[in-house]
Amino acid sequence: MARDEAATCSAMSVSKTSLDDASLEDGTAEGRSNTGMSNDQDRISQDLARVPLGWTSRDWLSYWTRDDAEHEKSHHLHFWAPVEPLDNSTLIVSPLKRSEGITGLLRFYNSNGTLVSESSIAARHGQLAQLPLSAFLDGCETDQGFRHSHLELITSCECQGEIQFSSRLRSSFLTAAHRLSERESRAVPLTLSTNSRHVVALINPHDVQCVVKCRLFVGTRSPEEVCLLPPHGTVLISPEVLYASVINDLNKKKNTERSVGGQGAQKRSGSRDASKRAPHGRHFSGPMQGSNDALQAYLKLTTRSGKSLGYQILEERSFGQDGRTYGVLS
Numbered sequence: 001m002a003r004d005e006a007a008t009c010s011a012m013s014v015s016k017t018s019l020d021d022a023s024l025e026d027g028t029a030e031g032r033s034n035t036g037m038s039n040d041q042d043r044i045s046q047d048l049a050r051v052p053l054g055w056t057s058r059d060w061l062s063y064w065t066r067d068d069a070e071h072e073k074s075h076h077l078h079f080w081a082p083v084e085p086l087d088n089s090t091l092i093v094s095p096l097k098r099s100e101g102i103t104g105l106l107r108f109y110n111s112n113g114t115l116v117s118e119s120s121i122a123a124r125h126g127q128l129a130q131l132p133l134s135a136f137l138d139g140c141e142t143d144q145g146f147r148h149s150h151l152e153l154i155t156s157c158e159c160q161g162e163i164q165f166s167s168r169l170r171s172s173f174l175t176a177a178h179r180l181s182e183r184e185s186r187a188v189p190l191t192l193s194t195n196s197r198h199v200v201a202l203i204n205p206h207d208v209q210c211v212v213k214c215r216l217f218v219g220t221r222s223p224e225e226v227c228l229l230p231p232h233g234t235v236l237i238s239p240e241v242l243y244a245s246v247i248n249d250l251n252k253k254k255n256t257e258r259s260v261g262g263q264g265a266q267k268r269s270g271s272r273d274a275s276k277r278a279p280h281g282r283h284f285s286g287p288m289q290g291s292n293d294a295l296q297a298y299l300k301l302t303t304r305s306g307k308s309l310g311y312q313i314l315e316e317r318s319f320g321q322d323g324r325t326y327g328v329l330s
Contacts, residue, residue, distance in 0.1 A: 056158060058184075061177040061205060061310035064158075075158045078177045080201040080234065080312040081108070081151040083134045084142070086165040086326060093121065093129040093153065093161040101125040104155030108136050113204070113233035116140055116149065133163070144199050144236040152205065152232075169325040177203050177310025178330070180212070185302040188313055188329055190239060192218065192247055193294040196317045197240045198329070200299065203310035204229035210305040216243050218297035219250045229309065239299055250295060 056062045061078040083089045095102055102123040108116045116139040123129035133151075140149045153161060163174040180186055190198055204210045208231055215224040216239055223246050227235050240247065303309055313329040 055179070055308065057179065059179055060175065061179050061203065061308065062158075073156070075155050076205070077153040077155075077159060077161060078203055078205050078310050079151040079153070079161070079163055080148065080174065080177055080203055080310070081133055081137065081163055082146045082148040082165070082174075082201075082314070083137050084147040085145060085324070086167060089133045089163055089165045091129075091131045091133055091151070091153075091161060091163050093123070093131075093155075093159050095125070095155075096158040096160055098126055100157040101127075102129050102155055102157065102159060104153060104159070106131070106136070107152040107154070108140070109150040109152070109232045109234070110140050111143055111148070111150075111234045111236070112141075113150075113230040115232075121153070121155075144238055144241075146199065146236065148201070148234065148236070150203050150205075150232060150234045165326070167324060167326050169319070169323060170327070172326060172328055174312055174314075174328055175330075177201075177312055179308050180301055180303055180311050181308040182303055182306055185300055186311065187298050187300045189296070189298045190216075190329075191294050192240060192297055195319075196315060197238055198299075199314045199316065200237050200239065200301075201312045201314070202227055202229055202235045202237070202301075203312075204231060204233055205310065206307050207231045208307075210307055210309055211303060212309060212311075213302045213304075214239075214242070215300045215302075216246070216297055217300065218243075218246065218295055221246050221250065239297075247295065251293065254293070254295075 054063060056064060056075070063076055064073055065076060066073045079091070081089065081091070091106075093102060102121060104121050106119045106121055108118070110116050117136045119131070119136060121129050121131060133149075137147055137149050140147055142148075151163075153159065161176060165172060165174070178186065200214070202212050210229045212227045212229060212235075213224055214227060214237060215222055223243050225237070225242055227237065229235050299313075301311060315327045315329055317325050317327070319325070
C-alpha cells in the first residue's frame with residue numbers, strides 16, 4: 001500500500017469546465033479540433049472525447065472535468081470530513097476499476113472556503129489508499145461541536161471512497177457527499193427527541209456562493225431558513241437549534257394535551273372503581289408516564305443555484321453524561 005500522509009504539494013492549476021447542471025447533467029462533452037491541428041493533437045482530442053465528462057452519479061457529488069489546454073481529465077469526489085469529537089477518522093479510497101492505480105491530490109477547505117492544506121495520495125493498482133485525517137484539519141474551525149473540513153479528492157481515474165470513524169460506543173462511515181441539485185430536492189425523515197440531535201453539513205464545491213433552503217415539516221408547522229454557502233465552504237446546521245422555538249411550542253402543546261387527557265381519564269377511572277388507582281400510594285400520572293416525547297419530522301433541502309451541491313446528516317445520541325454515539329442518515 002502506498003500513501004503519503006505528510007507531504008504537501010502546490011495547488012494544481014486546472015481550468016475546469018463549467019459545473020452548471022445544465023451543461024454537465026449526465027452529458028458527454030465532445031472534443032473539438034481546430035483546422036491545422038497536428039495529427040498528435042487530433043488523436044489526443046479524440047481520446048479525450050471518448051471520456052464521459054460531467055456528473056458520474058445521481059446520488060453522490062462526483063464528476064469529471066477536463067483541461068483542454070493541458071489535455072488532462074480529472075475526477076472529483078467531495079466529502080464532509082469531521083474529526084473531533086469523532087475518533088480515528090480515516091479516508092479510504094479505491095479505484096472504480098481494480099486494474100488502475102490511484103494518483104491524485106487532496107484539498108482540505110475550511111468552513112469559510114479557504115484552502116487549509118493539501119496532500120498527494122497514491123496507491124498501486126489493486127490496493128486501497130488510506131489516510132488518517134486529523135493532522136490535516138489542524139487549521140480548521142469548530143462548529144456545532146465538530147472540527148471539520150470540506151474535502152475534495154482529485155484523481156486521474158474514477159474513484160470511490162468513504163470516511164470511517166468511531167466513537168466510544170460504535171463505528172460508522174460517511175460516503176461521499178450526497179448530491180443536491182436544482183432538479184431534485186431531498187427530504188430526510190428525522191426523529192426529534194431530548195436525547196438526540198442532528199447535524200446537517202451543506203457543502204459547496206464551486207467557486208461562487210450558492211444558496212440552500214432548509215424547511216422542517218413537523219406537526220402542522222413548516223418553518224424555513226435560507227443558508228448561504230461560501231465558495232468551497234461548508235455550513236453546519238442543527239434542526240434542533242435552528243427551529244428550537246417551533247419544536248418547543250409543539251412539545252408544550254403536546255404535553256398540555258396529554259395532561260388534560262390524563263386528568264380526564266383519571267377522574268373517569270376513579271369514579272368507576274377507586275381500587276384501580278396506582279398501588280403503594282403512588283400518584284397516577286396518566287399517559288405521560290413512560291411515554292415517548294419524540295416528534296416525527298422531515299427536513300427538505302432545495303437549491304435554485306443552478307449548480308449541484310452536497311450534504312451529509314449525522315445523528316448524535318446521548319446516553320448519560322459521557323456516553324455518545326454517532327450514526328449517519330442517508
